[in-house]
Every structure is written in structure tokens, then in C-alpha cells.
Amino acid sequence: MENNSSKFKNLIAKGENEELAFLPSFDLEKIAQTICGLLNAKGGRLVIGIDQNKNLVGIPNDISVEEAEQYLVQHIVPETPFDANIETYNGQRFMIVRVWEGSKQPYIFEGTIYFRRGIHNQKATSEEIASLIHTRQQNELHWERQVSFGVEWEDLDQKLIRKIMQTSQKNRRSNYEGEDLLEFLNHYGLFNNGSFTNACVILFAKNPIRFLPQARVRLTEYAEGKTDKSLIRDEVLEGNLFSIRERLEQYVQNLGTKSIFDEKHWQRVDFAYPEKALQEGIINALIHRDYSRFKSQMTLSVYPDKLTIANSGNLPDDINIKDLKTNHRSFPVNPDIAHMVFLIGYIDKLGRGTLKILEECKEAGLPTPVWKQSKGEVILTFRGPKTDTHKAGALLDNDAIKRLNDAVSDAVSDAVSDAVSDAVSDAVKNRLILVIKLLYIEGALPLKALMNNLNVSRATMQRDLLLLNSHHLLQRIGSDKYREYELNDALKQKFDALKN
Template sequence: MIEQLIAEATECDFKVALETKKPKSWLKSVSAFSNGIGGTLFFGVSDDREPIGLSDVQKDAEAISRLIKERITPLPQFILKPLQEDGKNLLALEVSPGRSTPYYYKADGVMEAYIRVGNESVIAPDYIVNELILKGTNQSFDTLTTDAVKKDYSFTLLEATYLERTGLRFEPSDYVSFGLTDKNGLLTNAGKLMTDQHTVYNSRMFCTRWNGLEKSSIFDDALDDKEYEGNLIYLLKSGSEFIRNNSKVRFVKEAQYRVDKPDYAERAVTEALVNALIHRDYIVLGSEIHIDMFDDRVEITSPGGMFGGGSIQEYDIYSIRSMRRNPVIADLFHRMKYMERRGSGLRKIVSETEKLPGYTEAYKPEFSSTATDFRV
């Protein structure tokens, strides 16, 4: 039974016994599970998943409920389940992903929010706490109104690109209806990211073509090195051009024609860059998207892990639920036909790559994420 419950748990921790004198040892996991995708704490179970048993399940259950109510704020949703395995009494504390993030551990005059990094619960850095605050108030970075006035900026690239890709003019009223300004003409963060001027410092992209298979000194081993900043459409086009200029298109002669064999599928590159631009975390100070090209691969890394918590390695990309960190930007790119239906971007990267002549499983795109970044 316990193996099945462990397999079904989104995240899990194990405690041989309930620690009541130093409850932070397990309450930090309650905070982290609530701030992420949920999880289960198994009491009476060792780290190697062997059932040890609890001497007084009822007393421990009461203490767990009391300590969560006293030391986790706001109060998370949780369920306590008594279990039996090999005649031994255990407890499973199932913690649901929270809607009122961040959830703090509070005691001894401190309040700390925790997140999961691998199999550990660690203190959330400030920028993740800020994102959790936005999430808990049903806001996002790109929807926040700034003090920048629309009339002080230009949007030539946005309007020209919108006309080119949709056949429609970008009307003055669209700035409000698309969420780029408020009714008083103040730009949202999404609006600032679409100006011709560089108004959001973190809106940057660093591109490097390395000589070899690994990173080294940028002065000695970079064959090409570019830095771009500004409008998101400009970053998308610049990143695509950098990859194209540092890629090769080989060809094979057939009887009546030739077959081009590019290093990378252009549509897959676009999807990967769009994914990086619309899902990245713009709150992280001094952050930027990185494109690193090597002799055998290209890596695109963006700030911010999975928005809902967890890591992409834990998911099946063919059934993953779409969660948008920056919904206004995502909607705008969708309107401009840079992305297809929501949640299909990673699948598109794979399917377009599979169409390349000579494709084998060795060339299948790989996805990885941590609490702080996402890499294709």
C-alpha cells in the first residue's frame, strides 16, 4: 500500500518519527508543498521507505494538526490518513497545492517561505516569494500597472509586426483590451516589454557560439558573441537570426533534386524562443535568456522554473497542463500567431525536430528545469 501511495504522491518526504520539539524539520516541507504542487509527508517511515511505525498514532495526529495551525500561515489544506503496513501504524500527511501563496513557517520571531528544490525543502529566495505573492493574489508580473505613460513611448515594431502577421491594424483601443495599458494610459509591465525603447532592464538575451562541446572562457573559446536587449519581438527575431547564422544547412543530392539537412528545425527554434520569452520570470534582478550553441547542440535557458512548481522532468510533455506565468504576453504572441494552441509549445519543438531529414532518437529535444531556470 505505501509504495502505491508514494508513487501517486506529487512530492514526498519521510520521517521516522514525529519531531515535536523541533517541528521545523518537517513543517518546512508543509510550507514547500503548499507553495508548490503539493506533496505527502509519511511519518513512521525511514528515508529508504521502510515502515518503522509510530507508537501513538492518535497523539501524533493531534500534534501534527495543532502545529500546522500554530506555525504555518495562512492555514494550508491538508488531510491526515492513518495507515498500516506490515502491522505497523503510520501517518500520511497529504498537503494540497495552495491558492493563497506564499505559505510561511512562523516561529521564534521569523517568517520563512519554503520551496522544493530536488528532494529538499529550502528557503525561497526573495524573487520567488514575490512571484508567490502575485500568484496568491491572482496577479502576474505582466498585468501590473506601472507609472510609465504610453504617450511617452513608441510601438512601431509591435504595430508593424501585428499588421504583417495578422493582416489587421493595431488599433489604439487594442492597447487596453490586450492588457498593455490601463484605461488611464499607464503601461502595464507587458506594455513596457513591447515598447521600441528598452524599458525593462531584465528584457535581455545573451547569445554565444562556443568552440567545442562545453563552455569555457568567452574571450578564448567564443566563436560568436552577441547581447540583445529591448522589445520581446526584437529579442525573438535576434535570437532566431543568431542561431540561423551559426548553423549549417547541409544537403544530399538525389536523382532529380537535393534534400536540405539543416542543423535545427526553424519552427522548433521559434517555439523554443517564444517559450523562453513568454514563460520566463522577469522579476529576477539581473537575469536574461541565454542561447548557448555548441558543436553538437543548442541550449536555450530562461530564468524561472516551472510556474506551478516541480520540474519538467517529472511530467509527460504530451499531457502537461498549460500554466502561464505571463498571460498577457502569451495572449499577444498567440494573436500574432507566434504560438499555436496553449500548452502545445514543447510538443511542437519535438514534432518539428522529428521532421528533419535523417532524424534519429539521438536528436530528440531534451527539457530540464530547476527551481530557478528552464532549459531546452
């Protein structure tokens, strides 16, 4: 609570600006005007219970978040997800409403388009309205809104559509009050000019791969390492987003207890991944996945000591990996898909999904999950408990090294020779070549695993890795407490091409 109070105090100290507004009283009309203005600008927060001079006024105890939510949903069009919560500070109650820059601008309250300029909410000028409409038109060209040709009404799961419609009305996240399913889809941009959109197919088609084969999801489970021989499950899931989510969640619910043997303490370490964190990771991947490419893919892979969720796409330009560990603005790649998932309640607060994952893993006593972005793919890795045997007990697979074809072996040798100085001895070069081959075969490895496999001291291994990293042959991933090393993406792709 003390931390929340500190954050609230720091927020108020900033004073009003383009993205932070104060209101002294719970005036629903002024609240809606302010939220509308923020939606049409850069988004931001509204704090209710503070006047323009930063005087803490507070709000009465009988005022609820639900009252504000219902009013905003009913009076601002088009509707948008937002966060509203009550904050207590110095014995007084305040309400904070948070919104992000709208993806469906312009937003209108009671027939008027409001725009946030500095610390004021004013009626938008003709130039601002024209700019907002132009932005909206650009958004309408988004892949989600494009027509999915050949889709008929019978191709959609009408029972599912009705369930989503009724659930969103019951939980008051939807402002659509009718009962017509087509009108409901039209209301949310999923049915336009007599045609169904790509987003509608992803969400509601009975058999979406008939129209969008990239909608498949792969589920794999490995007994040991990432080799074909160790595969104990390899399944391709087909269906709409909601059915795939349900099947993946059923799978993670049945994962149960996993075990790692810690050789240092000669004991088995049992653990379970936090179910809620895995569910959050799954729905985030399904929402933010780049479905527009035919080569798009999403995979959930389970290993003895880790679980990864990978989906095609990239983080938005305004967000980096570090931002995922803090409160951050949400820029969904697929806003229509994300909004439908929000309506049914599978996501509650925009930008908080990653924080929930971190909180759940911390509470379960597991290492901090790691997000990584490589070319065209975002990967989330959940890890088992930290032990001294995480890949460190397995000795170098000489047979696997020997199985590398001549083209790959020559390419590894050339990459190392081209990178390091002639002053480096042949013994060091040979060891560096083995490091590269081992990382190519096994994937990411920690320092100790490399030390054990190559039978060298920590200082020697650290020097080797520093040398390889300085020449961009490998990259470091993970936190300072749990560091791993893997091949540079470009180098790995080069070897893959020679391998095939």
C-alpha cells in the first residue's frame, strides 16, 4: 500500500499536462468530455477528486467505478476499453480513469468531438477532425478490416457469437444493446458492406484455416532437449481463437508438477508453472500475433525445465522489452481482436498482462520470465527453479557434432577465423569453434553448461564468450542473475540454410 501511495503522490506532483487531467468532483459529463479528449489525442489519465491547484478534495464513499464505466460505455462512441479504479490516499478516495490513444478516432461525446490541448479539453477544430478522420481511414485499411473472401454466414459459429454478445452485455463492457448477431458484428467492425473481415474469421469461423491457414497453432512437448527423437507430443491445433485458447488452457491445466534433479544437492526439485501466468501468456500471444503473413506461426513448447510461447510479430516501435516489466501503454497489433477479447473479460487491464505474468511467477517462487524479440518473432520463456544442473550436466554430444555436414562445419570454422585475430592460438580457435557448434546444436546455454562441456575454468570460458560476443557471433539473453548465451540470429539462419 505504501508503494501505491508513493506512486499516487508522484503522479499528483507532476501536475496537469497533455496526458494527465484533474477534476475536483464526480461530474459524469465533464469526465466523459475529458476522456473523449484524451482518446482523440495521446491518451492518458484522469484523476477525479483533485482540483487544478492540486488540492486533494476526494470523492464520496458512495461513488463507484461501475457508475463511471457504464456512463462512458453508453455515451462515448465508438466505444473503447479503459481502466478505472479507486485509490485511497491520506484517508481520502480518488478515482483514476486511464485510456490509451484510440485506434478508432474520432471519438464523440454527445455529438461533439473533443480534443486535448495542453491542459484543456476543447471542441476539435476542422483541421483536427480532418486529421483524426484520415488516421481512422488508414486504420480501416488494416489487415483485420480487410474482407475475407468467400466467407458466408454459415461458416461462422453463431452460438459463439451470441455467447460473446450476451456476456459482454451482461458484464457491461459492451454498449451494443440489441440482439441481432450481424448488427453486433457490424457494430464492432467485423462485418462491413455485406462482407466478413479477417478478424471475424480469426475470432468466429468454425474452420478458419479454410480461409486463413496461418491460424494454426503448434503444441510440442520434449522429453529432453530440442531434438526430434525427444518429442513426446507434437500437435497442430486448428480452430478459431476462442477454441484454440480453450484447448491450450486445458493443456496447461493438466501439466501438473514438473521435476528437475539437482545433482549438487542430490534431490529432486518439484515445481508447477503458475496457471494464471501461462493463461495470460497464451491469450497475449493469440491477441498480438501477426496473422497477416501466410508464414505466421504460434508455438507452445514444453521442455523438462522451461516452457516457451512464441508468436510471429514484433513489439510496437514505442515499446521495448524493458517496458513489458512496467505499466505500459497497450498498442495491440490487432485492435479488433483485442477489443473482442476484452469485451468477454479474458483480459482486464490493457498493458497489465505482462505484469500479471511477472507477479504470478514471483509468487510461485520461479525465476523471472524472459521476453525476447528476434526477427519477426516474440518469445516468452517460463523457467523452472534455479538449480546447478540447468543444462550443465549434459556433456558435449560428440555424435551430434559429427553429424553436422561439411558445409555447416566449414561455415563455423570460417566465421570464427574471420572474426578473431591471427594472434589467437589454434587451441583457442578450436575451442571457440566447439562453443559455436554446441550453441547451434543445443540452443541457448548458461555459462556453467559451457564450462562443464568444454572442461575449462570460469575465467577461460568468460574470456571466450566475451570474444565471441564482441564479434557478434553470439548474444546474451536473460537477466544478470540468470544469463544464457545463444548464436546470433543471422549466423544461425546461415547455418540452417547450409544444413538443409
